[in-house]
Amino acid sequence: MMRNLNLKNAAIMGCLFFISIAAAAQEPTHPQEIYIDPNSVTNVTKQQVFDEVNYIPLQTIAQSRFNTIDQLVVTDKYFIINEQKTNHVLLFDKTGKFHCKIEVPSFSTAFSVNRQKREIMVKKGRTEIYYNFDGKKLREQPEKSIGTPYYFANGRIGYADYRVSEQYLPDTVNHEYRLYSKGRQYAGYLPYNMKLASIQNSDDIYTWHGPFFDIGSSKAVLYCRPFEYNIYELTSQRAYVKYKLVLPQEYVFPQDVLTVDSLKGHRYTYFNANQKQIREVSFAYETGNNIFFRLNSSIAGTNGSISYIYNLKTNALAAIKDIYPDATNYNLPITDIYNGGNFYNRNFLTSDGTYVYTSIKAELMFATAAKAQNQYPNNLKQYFAKGSSNGNPVIVQIKAKDQFTIPKAELSSNK
Known part of the structure; x- marks a missing residue:
């Protein structure tokens, strides 16, 4: 999701009280450096990298119809889906059978899930609205904190929030990541000045995802920041840089880009003029010995912001x-990167620690299946026999090999 908030409204809300406790991100050890060379990749097949690619059609009936998965959370029993266009949160079981649908406020852009309490929370202004996993509304209450919450297994809550404005916000220190227990803040990490910080909200680039990247445990999440090549791990006790990506110099932007006053508030103009340089890493997930991530640049199309998988054991990329x-x-698409905007914009939607997830529209599934005769598993046989190209999207569940190796790429004119 976009990190920007309505700054005028934030100012009107009044002076916020923050407990200034922890300062910089705490690192229990040095981050692991990962050397990434985008020039080294080559074409490979599914079986070289992935152990499993499973297709889970989502039941299409009158009350379950939707078009796009804007947000996905995976629990032990359900896929929980947000479609912003229709203002609905939909739940399907792990086989794809429709469970229930929740109508949420039209100005809600995302939801948060408390797996332990089995609750879904959406915000209406500064009010939190809670539903159970059967779609029943449970309660409304004032928000505990500004920002996006993540509910940890031990009952504590982490909030992510970054707001900077010389015009509307006070000259005070806030923390980008704050921890709460029983309604009280007990720690804060990644401090910044809400008025004077070098990176303004208008510098940030839109990302089709919330601030937290699930790794399946409810004990930790991964986190990325604009204009950094770091991947953070956030828990209910600390925040630290877990991985530091090291890129060839041709892809690295000079650090004074972040401090030059003439670029303050519109650094996107620099990256539009220097499109090959990587702005930041995003969409970070970790499954077993593998890290998934995207390197964001300003190059348009599929040769621009490119997603990768890196194996920590073999260093394969x-x-x-x-x-x-x-x-x-079955020669079916793994993503829709060449046939639609879903993966290009939203990347992998989430992870449960074992699998990463994306989705493919029914139209692409049927178009691909029509070109080849394959021996499908039972769920896909039934899907192609009884479904249609106008049906709900299909969830794609991907499990990477625990260790994989890839031949070195030969330099060519299209690399």
């Missing part, structure tokens, strides 16, 4: 767009 279907996934 693959670009997701260069992993092609094969017979082991």
